[in-house]
Amino acid sequence: xxxxxxxxxxxxxxxALFEKAAIVDLGGWTVLRLSGRDPVGMLDAVLTRNxxxxxxxxxxxxxxxxKGRIQTDLRAVRCxxxxxxxxxxxGGGAAREILGRYAPFSRVRLExxxxxxxxxxxxxxxxxxxxxxxxxxxxxxxxxxPLEPALIAIRVELPVPGYDLIGARSALARVRRxxxxxxxxxxxxxxxxxxxxxxxxxxxxxxxxxENFPGECPTFLQRAVSFExxxxxxxxxxxxxxxxxxxxxxxxRFEVEGKAPQTGAPITQRGEEVGRVTSVAPLPVGGRVFALxxxxxxxxxxxxxxxxxxxxxxxxxxxxxxR
Numbered sequence: 371x372x373x374x375x376x377x378x379x380x381x382x383x384x385x386a387l388f389e390k391a392a393i394v395d396l397g398g399w400t401v402l403r404l405s406g407r408d409p410v411g412m413l414d415a416v417l418t419r420n421x422x423x424x425x426x427x428x429x430x431x432x433x434x435x436x437k438g439r440i441q442t443d444l445r446a447v448r449c450x451x452x453x454x455x456x457x458x459x460x461g462g463g464a465a466r467e468i469l470g471r472y473a474p475f476s477r478v479r480l481e482x483x484x485x486x487x488x489x490x491x492x493x494x495x496x497x498x499x500x501x502x503x504x505x506x507x508x509x510x511x512x513x514x515x516p517l518e519p520a521l522i523a524i525r526v527e528l529p530v531p532g533y534d535l536i537g538a539r540s541a542l543a544r545v546r547r548x549x550x551x552x553x554x555x556x557x558x559x560x561x562x563x564x565x566x567x568x569x570x571x572x573x574x575x576x577x578x579x580x581e582n583f584p585g586e587c588p589t590f591l592q593r594a595v596s597f598e599x600x601x602x603x604x605x606x607x608x609x610x611x612x613x614x615x616x617x618x619x620x621x622x623r624f625e626v627e628g629k630a631p632q633t634g635a636p637i638t639q640r641g642e643e644v645g646r647v648t649s650v651a652p653l654p655v656g657g658r659v660f661a662l663x664x665x666x667x668x669x670x671x672x673x674x675x676x677x678x679x680x681x682x683x684x685x686x687x688x689x690x691x692x693r
Contacts, residue, residue, distance in 0.1 A: 381653055383557025387497050387530045387565050392557035393549055394494035400462030400482070401490040401536055402469065405452030407477035413446055413453060416472060416602055418584070418595045421446055421453070428512030428524060432584065432594045433468050438607025440582050441468060443574045443594060445534075447514040447524055454514070454522065456492060456536060460575025488520070488538045493546060494562070495554065496532030503552050504533060521545065528593075529562075529569040560652035567651040568660045570623040570686075576633075577621060577648040577662050585611040586664070587621040619645065619664040622671065624683040626650070626659040631678035637663055638677050644669035647678050 386392035404413070414420045419431040428447030432440055442461025447454045457465045466482060473480045483490035495503065506515060509525040514536075516522050521537030535542060550556070572578045572587050584591045585608065595608060611617060630650050637645035647663040661683065665671060676683040 381561055382555055383561035384564055384653055386555035387557055387561060389497065391495060391497040391499035391503050391532075391549070391554045392530075392561070393546060393554050394496065394557050394559075394562045396458075396492040396494050396534070398459040399484065399492040400457050400459065400465060401484040401492065402455040402457075402465060403449075403452055403481045403483050404455065404469070404473070404478050405481075406473075406479045409453045409476075409478045410448070412469075412472055412476040412478050413455075414599070415476075416468070417444075417446065418599075418602060418605075418608070420596065420599045421448060424448075424513075426514045427510070428514055430512055430593055432590075433465065434584070434602070434604030434608070435580070436603050438583050438604035438611070439580055440574070440578055440584060440590075441580055443578070443590070445512055445524065447512060447522070449514060449522060450516070454536065456524075456534065458574055460573075464580075488540065490520075490537055491539050491542055493535045493542045494526075494532065495535060495549060496526075496530040496557075496565075498531075499553075500532040503549055503554060506533070517545070529566040529571045563649070564651040564653040564655060564660075567623075567649050567662055568655045570662065572621060572662060573649070583611060583617060584608055585615075586617045586619055589621075616667065619666050621648070621662060621664055622685045624661045624663060624676075624685050626661055626678075626681050626683060628681040629679070630659050631661070631681050635678045637665065637669075637683060639669055640674050642668075644676070647683075 383392055410421050417431040419429045421429050430445050432443045435441055442457050442464040444455050444457040470480050511525055511527045514522045514524045521541040523533045523535055526534055570589055572590055584595050631647050635647045636643045645663055645665040647661055649662040651660045671685040
């Protein structure tokens with residue numbers, strides 16, 4: 371049966387993400403700074419990945435509870451005088467609480483830069499033209515480079531290659547005006563969410579919650595967890611699930627045939643509920659609409675059709691990307 375095709379919305383922001391350079395306002399994210407005796411050592415003891423040894427090196431990782439459940443995801447980047455930790459709005463409270471619990475014992479100072487007088491925030495610049503606009507050299511993923519005293523650029527690859535600009539809001543406002551004058555296009559949340567979902571990248575607070583284990587999301591497990599580093603809270607559960615067991619549910623990316631379902635819609639197979647939709651892309655990509663959702667172990671992804679409301683869901687591999 372031929373799948374229904376939905377004409378692409380004419381969205382200049384989404385096009386700029388992949389063809390030019392697009393600005394995405396990520397206000398509401400949490401920016402923490404750790405300094406003092408050994409902030410890197412403290413983070414290496416609690417994160418699911420170690421920080422690189424290189425100057426300005428960074429890492430994408432997670433904080434877990436002792437039972438191995440995800441409390442937040444984050445990016446940690448070495449900077450002058452310490453380490454910057456950046457996380458989305460849904461995980462900011464957990465990052466502050468968990469890192470604040472360990473900081474006194476490690477003689478580490480924890481500052482919430484996003485809550486200070488000169489509040490720090492995050493501005494995304496993504497797309498093939500982003501590097502030239504910033505005039506930066508080649509950088510490794512998660513590597514940071516200072517642009518000025520209160521502004522740092524961090525290289526990102528997913529969901530779209532580009533940079534997260536982290537700094538004081540006054541500095542971000544200046545650089546935003548400059549980028550727009552140089553031709554960068556403003557992309558709204560719909561464009562960015564479409565890029566994220568079509569790439570199969572989960573978002574904490576939406577597709578990942580404190581009830582999830584890393585092993586339930588293969589893309590997250592690959593990106594955020596190292597099986598070569600030393601002990602961290604929850605490691606035993608994560609390793610056991612990875613090497614011996616099978617999670618009770620797994621996050622998949624779906625192509626939607628028919629009317630897109632609502633977020634939270636149950637997924638059924640042969641009339642039985644076997645999962646739930648967690649994200650639906652607001653815009654079509656190449657005539658296709660994508661969604662993310664969990665399937666339980668009793669589901670058969672390649673078996674009978676999967677339904678969410680009136681739509682048929684065509685699952686890909688859990689780690690598959692659209693682009």
